[in-house]
Amino acid sequence: MAGLVGRHGELTVGIPAGGVGEITVMVGGERTTHIARSADGGAIVTGTEVVVKSVLGPSVIVTQVLQGGSAHSARARERSGA
Secondary structure, eight states, X not given: OGGGTTOEEEEEEOBOTTSOEEEEEEXXXXXXXXXXXXXXXXXXXXXXXXXXXXXXXXXXXXXEOOTTXXXXXXXXXXXXXX
């Protein structure tokens, strides 16, 4: 899972404050899903583009992408394999 750090993905299940959600990321041309927590403990809504900052056990720690941060841009990056 360490290879996920730095990858962009989309929240498929929103993260409530202090809770967990789910992120979808393209890895090796395949969609993968992972349990996600926000880096600051705040809520992030479903469909938000996020970047994986670190891995903590079975979860990835994510932050919201602010510039150009639409779900559309996350899907475009997924299609390109970025």
